[in-house]
Amino acid sequence: MRLTWRRVGRAEDRFEKWLAKQHQEAVLDSGVTAPGHCPDEAFLRDLAHKSSRVSLTDPRVHHAASCNKCLTLLKALREEIHSSREKLVLTLAAATCLVAVVALTVVNRSRVRQRSSEVSVTTVFETVNLWDASTLRGQQPGPLQSVSLPAGLVRVKIVLPRFSESGRYEVAVTRDQAGNAVQAHGIATAATDSEGREELSVDLDLRNAEKGPYFLSTTHEQDQASYYYPLEIK
Numbered sequence: 001m002r003l004t005w006r007r008v009g010r011a012e013d014r015f016e017k018w019l020a021k022q023h024q025e026a027v028l029d030s031g032v033t034a035p036g037h038c039p040d041e042a043f044l045r046d047l048a049h050k051s052s053r054v055s056l057t058d059p060r061v062h063h064a065a066s067c068n069k070c071l072t073l074l075k076a077l078r079e080e081i082h083s084s085r086e087k088l089v090l091t092l093a094a095a096t097c098l099v100a101v102v103a104l105t106v107v108n109r110s111r112v113r114q115r116s117s118e119v120s121v122t123t124v125f126e127t128v129n130l131w132d133a134s135t136l137r138g139q140q141p142g143p144l145q146s147v148s149l150p151a152g153l154v155r156v157k158i159v160l161p162r163f164s165e166s167g168r169y170e171v172a173v174t175r176d177q178a179g180n181a182v183q184a185h186g187i188a189t190a191a192t193d194s195e196g197r198e199e200l201s202v203d204l205d206l207r208n209a210e211k212g213p214y215f216l217s218t219t220h221e222q223d224q225a226s227y228y229y230p231l232e233i234k
């Protein structure tokens, strides 16, 4: 119902505009200046702004509507208002675009920052295979057993040497073979994998470790003997 009214309203509005335009063109074409004094520009400006200060019963309105000179000025003022409104709209649009660009930049930057902080705490997965490493106490491990780990948060899967027992192990990264200057350590339980090897998974925080040579040690909970393997932190 309301929609119908609005449609009728719009049609009437269009018709009135057309009628006003016809009238305006007729007056402008006629070149006739209406009798009496032309109102001052301030009044015409108010009229152009459709100001509520102007009463439609004001005789100056009647004059302006039928005066070639006044209508010409009124038309120019209307166009001026229209173009300044357009400029305002453009300025507002430009400002909105700028705000959007700034907002996007800020969002992107914070995303990048968030991503880089996520990266810095991302756990690196590494596998250390000691299956063929010697398990004899005191025996120097060969160069082939040397392993390397990155200086970060590392989840290391360790395949323990042949003949290792299952159970709880303490795993540590130390500076020397005497267990000094522990860089990181963790405790994990070794379990037999599908290939019959004992393996465990341990988290080592090597973020503060300097790059260089270290030792990876494994100590069985019950055995209490530590085995050291050369380790390089990259």
Ligand SMILES: [Zn+2]
Binding pocket: 033, 034, 037, 038, 039, 063, 064, 067, 068, 069, 070, 071
């Ligand atoms: Zn006039």
